[in-house]
Amino acid sequence: MYAFNYVRAGSVSEAVQAVPxxxxxxxxxxxxxxxxxxxxxxxxxxxxxxxxxxxxIEEVGxxxxxxxxxxxxxxxxxxxxxxxxxxxxxxxxxxxxxxVRNRGTIGGSIANNDPSADYPAAVVGFDATIITDRRxxxxxxxxxxxxxxxxxxxxxxLRVSFPIVHRAAYVxxxxxxxxxxxxxxxxxxxxxxVRVVVTGAGPxxxxxxxxxQALAANFSAAALxxxxxxxxxxxxxxxxxxxxxxHLVPVMAGRAVAQAQGR
Amino acid sequence: MxxxxxxxxxxxxxxxxxxxxxxxxxxxxxxxxxxxxxVGCDTSQCGACVVHVDGRAVKSCTMLAxxxxxxxxxxxxGLAQGDQLHPVQAAFRNCHGLQCGYCTPGMxxxxxxxxxxxxxxxxxxxxxxxxGNICRCTGYQNIVRAVAEAAVAxxxxxxASASA
Ligand code: FES
Ligand code: FES
Numbered sequence: 001m002y003a004f005n006y007v008r009a010g011s012v013s014e015a016v017q018a019v020p021x022x023x024x025x026x027x028x029x030x031x032x033x034x035x036x037x038x039x040x041x042x043x044x045x046x047x048x049x050x051x052x053x054x055x056x057i058e059e060v061g062x063x064x065x066x067x068x069x070x071x072x073x074x075x076x077x078x079x080x081x082x083x084x085x086x087x088x089x090x091x092x093x094x095x096x097x098x099x100v101r102n103r104g105t106i107g108g109s110i111a112n113n114d115p116s117a118d119y120p121a122a123v124v125g126f127d128a129t130i131i132t133d134r135r136x137x138x139x140x141x142x143x144x145x146x147x148x149x150x151x152x153x154x155x156x157x158l159r160v161s162f163p164i165v166h167r168a169a170y171v172x173x174x175x176x177x178x179x180x181x182x183x184x185x186x187x188x189x190x191x192x193x194v195r196v197v198v199t200g201a202g203p204x205x206x207x208x209x210x211x212x213q214a215l216a217a218n219f220s221a222a223a224l225x226x227x228x229x230x231x232x233x234x235x236x237x238x239x240x241x242x243x244x245x246x247h248l249v250p251v252m253a254g255r256a257v258a259q260a261q262g263r
Numbered sequence: 264m265x266x267x268x269x270x271x272x273x274x275x276x277x278x279x280x281x282x283x284x285x286x287x288x289x290x291x292x293x294x295x296x297x298x299x300x301x302v303g304c305d306t307s308q309c310g311a312c313v314v315h316v317d318g319r320a321v322k323s324c325t326m327l328a329x330x331x332x333x334x335x336x337x338x339x340x341g342l343a344q345g346d347q348l349h350p351v352q353a354a355f356r357n358c359h360g361l362q363c364g365y366c367t368p369g370m371x372x373x374x375x376x377x378x379x380x381x382x383x384x385x386x387x388x389x390x391x392x393x394x395g396n397i398c399r400c401t402g403y404q405n406i407v408r409a410v411a412e413a414a415v416a417x418x419x420x421x422x423a424s425a426s427a
Contacts, residue, residue, distance in 0.1 A: 004284070006327070028326065033306060033325060036305070045283070047330065096395070097395025098320065098395055099310060099322050100307070102319040102320060102376075179394065
């Protein structure tokens, strides 16, 4: 690691004031490995762990609101999330491994927008709203590209607000080594609306309109038969080729639909 | 820059001046000479470095020492009560859940947290619970057996797990 100054922020405004030239530190599950590899050189790390009120899960006005510093394990084991949005509890319980889930946070995961992170699929799939220190950002406008989001420099995610949706499922094909999603598909049916969202396969989370139309007409795995995804532009790395990922997308989508049907 | 870090390690209050880059595992091994916690990969993949921070199993190679300020840290050295092994340690010994032993401290610390959350895991849940811990020797069979045996022992004597 390159040298940095460490700041333990006591409030959101303190954190936002201290961050120029540096990075927010949430769970550190991505930031610390990249610092160890000297992929980044922040002047300071602003630790968010001491800010009261940034972690926790509440039901507010018919929505589930999750604080940015809430650890994956706490979302996975929350009775409230399990009862209201079971697919979200499942997704959180499958991130990384138990040791990563004990530290990693929802705010850190979405602000980092790793192409193979799981949470972006849920945020887009449920059409969640991201609440920052200065505004609310709809999921559709949040993830803008590889490791990029609509967050301005120094803007801090405070909470993510999810609508209550039962009929949804997330199925992924994890890399056997890292447990990151090589391909993960979130299928959500909310009223007449169906969303099919893919993570891991491309540089950034994306929706599949053709799959969504087919499922809106007939919500069953059979409706997806014959639908394919072009390999063009998909990720290609030591874990798998673009063609392999393209093949996995409809397979994972079909499994997710079958699981969601049971809800 | 140096920062002062005060925390509790295995029940003992510790206070140090550290470079903020110091990892928790470096604090434990280098500053406190608690070398039971191992470093296998240093890239958050193997789980050899697992310790408990406020009761939760974490990879100490992927946490800054300053992030543990104010916390209670338990390492493998803090599990036994005098000469009496913790039931998870005893089960790993009984079941031959180790060969070279390099992964063992991490396996045991992860297991203690796993059984606290889920006192009666299925074999599948045990294997999933150990997903973040890699062993290059045993083929895992005896590790899974050890965890199952420890689960029985802890259900029969729950007081032992409360201390960890
Ligand atoms: S040494 Fe920490 S995970 Fe391998
Ligand atoms: S016993 Fe050798 S690495 Fe597990």
